[in-house]
Amino acid sequence: MNSTKEVTIYDIAKVLNISPATVSRGLKDHPGIRKDTKKKIHNAAQKMGYQQNTFASNLRRKNSKTIGVIVPRLDSYFMSSVIAGMEKVANGAGYNLIISQSQEFVKKEIASTTTLFNSRVDGLLISLSSETKNLDHFDAIFRKKIPIIFFDRVIELPNCTSVVINNERAGYDATRHLLDQGCKRVVHVSGSLNRNVYADRLKGYKKALSEKRIAFDPKLVFTNNLSDQSGAEVARQILKMNKMPDGIFTANDTTAVACIRELKQAGVKIPQDIAIVGFNNDPISRVIEPHLTTIHYPGEEMGEVAASTLINGLKNLSSGNLNTMIIRHELIIRQSSVRKTS
Amino acid sequence: MNSTKEVTIYDIAKVLNISPATVSRGLKDHPGIRKDTKKKIHNAAQKMGYQQNTFASNLRRKNSKTIGVIVPRLDSYFMSSVIAGMEKVANGAGYNLIISQSQEFVKKEIASTTTLFNSRVDGLLISLSSETKNLDHFDAIFRKKIPIIFFDRVIELPNCTSVVINNERAGYDATRHLLDQGCKRVVHVSGSLNRNVYADRLKGYKKALSEKRIAFDPKLVFTNNLSDQSGAEVARQILKMNKMPDGIFTANDTTAVACIRELKQAGVKIPQDIAIVGFNNDPISRVIEPHLTTIHYPGEEMGEVAASTLINGLKNLSSGNLNTMIIRHELIIRQSSVRKTS
DNA sequence: TTGAAAGCGCTAACAA
DNA sequence: TTGTTAGCGCTTTCAA
Numbered sequence: 001m002n003s004t005k006e007v008t009i010y011d012i013a014k015v016l017n018i019s020p021a022t023v024s025r026g027l028k029d030h031p032g033i034r035k036d037t038k039k040k041i042h043n044a045a046q047k048m049g050y051q052q053n054t055f056a057s058n059l060r061r062k063n064s065k066t067i068g069v070i071v072p073r074l075d076s077y078f079m080s081s082v083i084a085g086m087e088k089v090a091n092g093a094g095y096n097l098i099i100s101q102s103q104e105f106v107k108k109e110i111a112s113t114t115t116l117f118n119s120r121v122d123g124l125l126i127s128l129s130s131e132t133k134n135l136d137h138f139d140a141i142f143r144k145k146i147p148i149i150f151f152d153r154v155i156e157l158p159n160c161t162s163v164v165i166n167n168e169r170a171g172y173d174a175t176r177h178l179l180d181q182g183c184k185r186v187v188h189v190s191g192s193l194n195r196n197v198y199a200d201r202l203k204g205y206k207k208a209l210s211e212k213r214i215a216f217d218p219k220l221v222f223t224n225n226l227s228d229q230s231g232a233e234v235a236r237q238i239l240k241m242n243k244m245p246d247g248i249f250t251a252n253d254t255t256a257v258a259c260i261r262e263l264k265q266a267g268v269k270i271p272q273d274i275a276i277v278g279f280n281n282d283p284i285s286r287v288i289e290p291h292l293t294t295i296h297y298p299g300e301e302m303g304e305v306a307a308s309t310l311i312n313g314l315k316n317l318s319s320g321n322l323n324t325m326i327i328r329h330e331l332i333i334r335q336s337s338v339r340k341t342s
Numbered sequence: 343m344n345s346t347k348e349v350t351i352y353d354i355a356k357v358l359n360i361s362p363a364t365v366s367r368g369l370k371d372h373p374g375i376r377k378d379t380k381k382k383i384h385n386a387a388q389k390m391g392y393q394q395n396t397f398a399s400n401l402r403r404k405n406s407k408t409i410g411v412i413v414p415r416l417d418s419y420f421m422s423s424v425i426a427g428m429e430k431v432a433n434g435a436g437y438n439l440i441i442s443q444s445q446e447f448v449k450k451e452i453a454s455t456t457t458l459f460n461s462r463v464d465g466l467l468i469s470l471s472s473e474t475k476n477l478d479h480f481d482a483i484f485r486k487k488i489p490i491i492f493f494d495r496v497i498e499l500p501n502c503t504s505v506v507i508n509n510e511r512a513g514y515d516a517t518r519h520l521l522d523q524g525c526k527r528v529v530h531v532s533g534s535l536n537r538n539v540y541a542d543r544l545k546g547y548k549k550a551l552s553e554k555r556i557a558f559d560p561k562l563v564f565t566n567n568l569s570d571q572s573g574a575e576v577a578r579q580i581l582k583m584n585k586m587p588d589g590i591f592t593a594n595d596t597t598a599v600a601c602i603r604e605l606k607q608a609g610v611k612i613p614q615d616i617a618i619v620g621f622n623n624d625p626i627s628r629v630i631e632p633h634l635t636t637i638h639y640p641g642e643e644m645g646e647v648a649a650s651t652l653i654n655g656l657k658n659l660s661s662g663n664l665n666t667m668i669i670r671h672e673l674i675i676r677q678s679s680v681r682k683t684s
Numbered sequence: 685t686t687g688a689a690a691g692c693g694c695t696a697a698c699a700a
Numbered sequence: 701t702t703g704t705t706a707g708c709g710c711t712t713t714c715a716a
Contacts, residue, residue: 362710401710
C-alpha cells in the first residue's frame with residue numbers, strides 16, 4: 001500500500017550520530033536533553049520527513065490517546081453539538097475521538113463496544129440506546145478499569161460518572177408552565193422509559209400535576225420513538241379524543257413541531273386551544289409558528305464537560321469520586337404556550 | 343492505568359502447548375491450520391479473555407483499519423447525515439472513523455491533517471474549510487500515497503476522487519424555477535467563493551439569468567458565512583434597496599429561513615412579493631411558513647458513497663481512475679416560491 | 685500442518 | 701546529559 005520507506009528515530013540517530021533514545025527524548029521535549037541537541041533533532045526530523053509511529057508508541061506505552069464515543073444517533077442537532085463539544089476538548093488535550101452510533105439497537109451498541117475495546121481506547125463516552133436494559137456488554141471494559149462516562153442517557157452505577165441535566169426538574173418546569181398558563185388536561189409524549197431522560201421527565205410531569213392536585217391519567221401519556229411521524233400520529237389520536245387536552249408537553253422538539261403542524265392543519269389554535277412545550281431547543285423550535293416553548297439543553301457544553309471530566313480522570317486529576325454532574329437547563333418561553341397576557 | 347495483565351497469544355500458546363505462530367494463525371482462520379486446532383485456540387482465547395492487540399498488529403502490518411474524516415463543522419443536519427452514512431459503511435467494512443472539524447479554519451484543518459497522518463489512517467475523507475486555498479498541507483499524505491476522497495466541498499485534483507452533486511446545475515435549477523415563477527430581479531446569497539459548492543451555484547445562477555436574457559447584476563449577489571445572522575442581515579439590506587428584488591436564491595436553508603423571517607416581519611409577502619429558494623432540504627425547510635422550496639441533497643448517501651469508494655480503493659477494488667462521482671440532486675418545490683397557480 | 689525466529693518502531697529502566 | 705538494551709504483542713518468512 002504505502003510504498004515509501006518510513007523514517008524512524010534510528011535513521012535520525014544515525015544521521016546525527018547520537019542514540020535513538022536521545023532522539024526519542026528530544027522529540028518530545030524531555031527535560032534533561034540539551035537545548036541545542038533538541039534543536040538539531042527537531043531540524044533533522046523535519047528535514048527527513050519523520051512521522052512518529054503511534055502504533056509503536058502506543059504498544060510500548062499501553063495507551064492510545066483515543067477516546068471512544070457511542071451515541072444512539074448522530075443526526076440530530078443536539079447530538080452534533082455534543083460531539084462538537086467533545087471534539088473540541090479532546091483535540092485540545094491531544095486525544096482523538098472514535099465515534100460510532102448504536103442506531104438505538106443494543107446489538108449495535110454491543111458491537112461498537114467490542115470494537116472500541118479492541119481498539120484499546122483510553123476511555124469511553126456513552127449515551128445509551130433506547131433498547132439497552134443491562135450493562136453486561138461493558139463488563140470487559142469495567143474489568144480492565146477503562147473509565148466510562150455516561151452522558152445524557154445515563155444509568156446509575158457506583159463507579160461511573162454521569163453528565164446529565166435534571167430531567168425531572170425540567171419535566172416539572174415544562175408541565176408546571178403549562179398548568180400556570182391555565183391548562184387542566186395536559187398530554188405528555190415520551191420516549192423509551194428505559195432511559196432516564198424520558199422516565200425522569202415523566203416523573204417531573206407527574207409531580208407538577210400532583211402539586212396542582214390534578215389526577216394523573218395514564219391515557220394522556222404516549223410513548224413512542226419521538227420521530228416526526230410519531231408526533232403526527234399522536235396529534236391525530238388527540239384529535240379523535242372525546243375530551244381534547246388543552247396542553248401538550250413532548251420530550252423533544254421534533255415531536256412537538258410535528259404535533260403543531262398536524263393540529264394547526266386540523267384547525268386547532270395554538271396556544272389558545274392547545275398550548276405546547278417541547279424539549280431540546282432545537283433550531284426548528286424558533287422556526288415553527290407559533291415559536292415553540294422548550295427546554296434549553298446545552299449540547300456542546302454537555303460534550304465539553306463529559307470529555308474534560310474523562311480526560312481529567314485519565315490524567316488522575318479526577319476530582320475524587322464524583323458521581324453525577326448536572327448541567328443547568330432552562331425553560332425558554334415562546335408563543336406556543338403563552339395564553340395569559342398578564 | 344490498566345492494572346489487569348493482558349492475555350497474549352503467548353499465554354494461549356503455553357496453555358495449549360503449541361507455538362504462538364499457530365495461535366496467531368488459528369485466531370484469524372488462516373487456511374492450513376487443522377480445524378480442531380483452530381477450535382481449541384478459539385475456545386482457549388475465549389476462556390482466557392484474550393483481546394487482540396491492535397497496536398502490535400498494526401505496527402507489524404503497517405495499516406490501521408482507520409479512516410480519518412475532516413469536515414468544516416459537525417453541527418448541521420447535512421453534515422450529521424453525511425457522517426452517519428460514512429459510519430455505517432465504514433463499520434460494516436471493519437473500519438473505524440476518526441472525525442475532526444476544521445471549524446472553517448485552515449489552521450485547524452492543517453492540525454487535523456497532521457494528527458490523522460500521525461495516527462496513520464489508511465485513508466482520508468475531506469470536506470474543505472471555507473478558508474482553504476491551497477493543498478500544501480496534504481503533501482505528506484500524497485507523498486505517502488494515502489488515498490484521499492474529497493466530498494461536497496472538493497477541489498479538482500488529478501489523482502483524487504471527489505463526491506459531489508452538480509452544484510452548477512442545482513444553482514441553475516433553483517434560479518430557473520424562480521424565473522419561471524415570474525421573478526425578474528433575483529438576489530443570490532452565497533458562501534465563500536473559494537469553495538466549489540458556492541462558486542458553482544453562482545455559475546448556475548448566472549447561467550439561468552443569461553438564458554432568460556437578464557443582465558447579471560453583481561449588486562444582487564451577497565456573499566457571507568450563510569449563518570442565521572447573515573441571513574437576517576441580508577434581508578435588512580434588501581429592505582433598504584431602492585428597487586427591491588422579487589426573488590431570492592440562497593445557498594443554504596438556514597440563510598433562507600432567516601431571510602423569510604426577517605422579511606415577513608417587515609410585512610413582505612412570501613412568495614407574492616419575494617419568492618425564495620434555499621438549498622439543502624434541511625428539516626427547517628419543512629417547518630418555516632411558507633414551507634421552503636429547496637434543493638434536496640442526500641447527505642447520508644453522499645457519506646456512504648464517499649466511504650465505500652475509499653474503502654474499495656483500499657481493497658484495490660477501485661473502479662479504475664474515476665475522478666468525480668456525481669450524486670443526483672432534486673428541486674423540491676414548496677410554497678415559498680410558487681406564484682403561478684397554473 | 686506447525687514451529688523458530690526476526691523484527692515492526694518506540695520507550696524507559698538502568699547505566700555511564 | 702546521553703547511551704545500552706530489553707521488550708511491548710504480533711505477523712510472517714523460512715524451515716521442518
